[in-house]
Amino acid sequence: MIENRFDEAEAATWTSPAGDDPVEQALAARVFTARLIGQDPDLVMHGGGNASVKVTRPDLYGTPREVLHVKGSGWDLDRVLAPGLPGVGLDPLRKLRQLAALSDLELVNELRCNLLDSTSPNPSVETLLHAFLPHTYVDHTHATPFLVLGNLPDAEAACRAVFGDRLGIVPFVMSGLALAKKAAEVYEADPTVEGLILIGHGHVAFGDTARESYDRIVAQTNAVAAHLGMTTPTSLGVRAPADDLSVLPTLRGVMAEMRGSDKAAIRGGDETPMPVMDLRNGAQAMAFLDRPDLDDLAERGTASPDHVIHIKPRPLILRRATWAAGRAAIRAALDDYEAAYSAYFDRNAPLADAPKTMLTPAPKLAWIEGVGIVGMGTCARTAAIAADLGEQNARVRAVGEAHGGFRPIGEKALFDFEYWSLEQAKLGRGRTAPVFEGQVVMVTGGAGTIGLATAQAFARLGANCLLVDLNQDSIDTALATLGPGHAGYVGDITAKGAAAAAMDAAVAAFGGLDILVSNAGAATAGALLDLDDETLRGAFELNFFSHEALSTQAARLMRVQGRPGQILFNISKQAVNPGKNFGAYGLPKAATLFLMRQLALELGGDMIRVNGVNADRIRSGLLNDDFIAGRAKSRGVDEATYMAGNLLGREVEARDVAEAFVALALSRRTTAHVITVDGGNIEAALR
Numbered sequence: 001m002i003e004n005r006f007d008e009a010e011a012a013t014w015t016s017p018a019g020d021d022p023v024e025q026a027l028a029a030r031v032f033t034a035r036l037i038g039q040d041p042d043l044v045m046h047g048g049g050n051a052s053v054k055v056t057r058p059d060l061y062g063t064p065r066e067v068l069h070v071k072g073s074g075w076d077l078d079r080v081l082a083p084g085l086p087g088v089g090l091d092p093l094r095k096l097r098q099l100a101a102l103s104d105l106e107l108v109n110e111l112r113c114n115l116l117d118s119t120s121p122n123p124s125v126e127t128l129l130h131a132f133l134p135h136t137y138v139d140h141t142h143a144t145p146f147l148v149l150g151n152l153p154d155a156e157a158a159c160r161a162v163f164g165d166r167l168g169i170v171p172f173v174m175s176g177l178a179l180a181k182k183a184a185e186v187y188e189a190d191p192t193v194e195g196l197i198l199i200g201h202g203h204v205a206f207g208d209t210a211r212e213s214y215d216r217i218v219a220q221t222n223a224v225a226a227h228l229g230m231t232t233p234t235s236l237g238v239r240a241p242a243d244d245l246s247v248l249p250t251l252r253g254v255m256a257e258m259r260g261s262d263k264a265a266i267r268g269g270d271e272t273p274m275p276v277m278d279l280r281n282g283a284q285a286m287a288f289l290d291r292p293d294l295d296d297l298a299e300r301g302t303a304s305p306d307h308v309i310h311i312k313p314r315p316l317i318l319r320r321a322t323w324a325a326g327r328a329a330i331r332a333a334l335d336d337y338e339a340a341y342s343a344y345f346d347r348n349a350p351l352a353d354a355p356k357t358m359l360t361p362a363p364k365l366a367w368i369e370g371v372g373i374v375g376m377g378t379c380a381r382t383a384a385i386a387a388d389l390g391e392q393n394a395r396v397r398a399v400g401e402a403h404g405g406f407r408p409i410g411e412k413a414l415f416d417f418e419y420w421s422l423e424q425a426k427l428g429r430g431r432t433a434p435v436f437e438g439q440v441v442m443v444t445g446g447a448g449t450i451g452l453a454t455a456q457a458f459a460r461l462g463a464n465c466l467l468v469d470l471n472q473d474s475i476d477t478a479l480a481t482l483g484p485g486h487a488g489y490v491g492d493i494t495a496k497g498a499a500a501a502a503m504d505a506a507v508a509a510f511g512g513l514d515i516l517v518s519n520a521g522a523a524t525a526g527a528l529l530d531l532d533d534e535t536l537r538g539a540f541e542l543n544f545f546s547h548e549a550l551s552t553q554a555a556r557l558m559r560v561q562g563r564p565g566q567i568l569f570n571i572s573k574q575a576v577n578p579g580k581n582f583g584a585y586g587l588p589k590a591a592t593l594f595l596m597r598q599l600a601l602e603l604g605g606d607m608i609r610v611n612g613v614n615a616d617r618i619r620s621g622l623l624n625d626d627f628i629a630g631r632a633k634s635r636g637v638d639e640a641t642y643m644a645g646n647l648l649g650r651e652v653e654a655r656d657v658a659e660a661f662v663a664l665a666l667s668r669r670t671t672a673h674v675i676t677v678d679g680g681n682i683e684a685a686l687r
């Protein structure tokens with residue numbers, strides 16, 4: 001059930017600042033309830049909905065002019081603000097109703113030509129649906145209960161059973177002019193209706209006030225939910241502990257291997273990025289995957305036609321027997337999937353109104369028996385969209401089948417959405433992807449100074465990072481600086497089994513691992529003759545054995561993927577240029593330097609590159625202010641002089657170390673190499 005979250009006091013916080021201006025008041029009220037609708041994923045997810053308000057404004061000559069403010073592309077309803085509701089002149093839009101047909105490109109052009117502000121984003125492609133209805137406020141959702149109702153075999157009868165004559169019933173037509181005309185016709189045939197169901201697509205409600213329209217959206221959605229017995233929200237984003245996720249890295253690797261041949265001539269097939277995965281294995285998802293009719297359900301199409309952009313017409317199904325059989329069996333299943341997709345394209349492309357270019361035949365959603373529903377994308381964000389819609393689609397299918405059947409629009413209509421001219425027009429425009437887009441980077445000590453600077457540097461270039469550190473609070477603080485698309489794992493990397501557990505966390509969060517930055521470390525001071533055995537061994541646990549355990553576990557995971565990978569060590573100047581009383585730090589770091597070379601030797605054949613950074617004198621948790629003050633004093637200089645005591649005469653910062661890690665990661669034919677980041681120190685230079 002959907003909670004009605006309209007609160008007068010909260011509404012006033014939006015409308016009061018608008019003052020007495022009725023236009024600003026109307027817009028502020030519009031923004032408020034649009035956000036309420038957007039914040040409930042069972043009403044609207046990932047672009048599947050929009051909202052509008054009609055106002056009268058004077059034009060430049062003082063003549064009053066009716067203007068429609070409707071959600072613009074690039075804005076999500078849950079965070080929309082007034083600039084996300086571009087204004088369009090209503091009269092020219094209403095005039096379009098006379099036309100028999102209007103292509104999508106013509107529609108977008110008309111919308112842009114009639115914008116109030118020429119710098120606004122494109123108004124929603126469903127703008128005409130809002131324009132042709134007379135109500136001041138119009139809301140349109142793809143609510144989960146309406147997707148069940150609208151895809152029943154006799155959706156019309158089911159709708160009448162719930163609403164009688166209170167809801168107009170709009171048969172399925174393509175979005176754009178055709179749908180807007182049909183919806184207006186249905187409304188005009190009975191202007192007493194309080195909303196519309198769009199068969200196979202979604203729901204529309206309207207009202208004289210923002211609140212009236214919002215109340216109707218919630219009440220009507222709840223009436224459907226009650227009819228269908230949907231008493232709980234759709235499970236979204238649930239990830240439970242799992243026994244065996246080995247299928248995910250294998251699937252990642254196989255999918256990249258299949259795409260690799262496409263680009264082999266350009267950059268060398270080994271560079272093809274692997275998809276990022278988003279696993280959902282909560283109770284609802286797992287129960288769905290136990291259904292005996294999965295193969296049949298997979299063929300039916302998506303719950304709402306716009307979903308096809310994010311999850312393709314059907315999911316990849318991997319039965320336990322298939323994925324447990326290993327890489328070759330998974331490859332065979334993907335070959336079958338792609339062949340079926342090509343056949344779908346070949347069946348439908350000739351029926352389209354214009355020539356079409358085939359999109360990638362690779363799946364974006366997988367139903368993996370015993371494992372979960374898995375969204376796949378070029379980065380964590382797109383994988384999460386696919387996974388969210390995957391969970392919603394599973395529920396719509398399950399509830400629909402229990403109430404007569406899940407019978408969405410046919411293949412031809414679905415193809416028209418997937419190969420919609422506006423989407424096709426974007427192809428080949430050559431979006432330049434960030435260089436690490438979708439690469440999964442694990443950084444140990446990720447909440448510390450150097451670790452976080454490194455994660456930030458990779459994240460800025462598109463990577464999805466997993467921060468490994470000892471403390472949840474510090475990880476949360478660090479993640480907040482990275483924004484969405486990153487994850488954390490709390491663990492003591494010196495504990496037995498910790499390295500394997502960290503790899504499992506990367507697989508659960510993103511499906512696998514591309515780059516390990518084995519960074520965590522700590523210095524123990526003291527002359528060797530004064531150190532007890534336990535202290536020295538403890539230093540080896542953290543500064544050598546944890547690196548050894550993490551890097552070998554990472555390499556095992558990369559071998560499962562069967563694609564190139566990278567291991568980067570934070571070594572230390574101490575590894576080549578010992579400092580007095582730092583033996584307990586330098587000895588294990590020297591071993592880690594050798595570990596780097598040994599692994600580079602043994603893993604080169606797997607295209608796993610292994611490199612390191614020798615940094616020195618970086619302000620961090622290790623080299624804190626007290627420590628710096630002490631060192632400076634012992635050398636008889638001030639702190640700034642001490643920190644800048646190198647050939648360049650400049651303090652070296654954590655971000656400089658981060659840049660070196662990035663530089664190594666980008667040097668695609670470099671392995672067994674160390675970069676020194678110390679501002680210049682001839683004694684510590686490698687020879």
Ligand SMILES: [Zn+2]
Pocket residue numbers: 048049126140141142201202
């Ligand atoms: Zn829609």
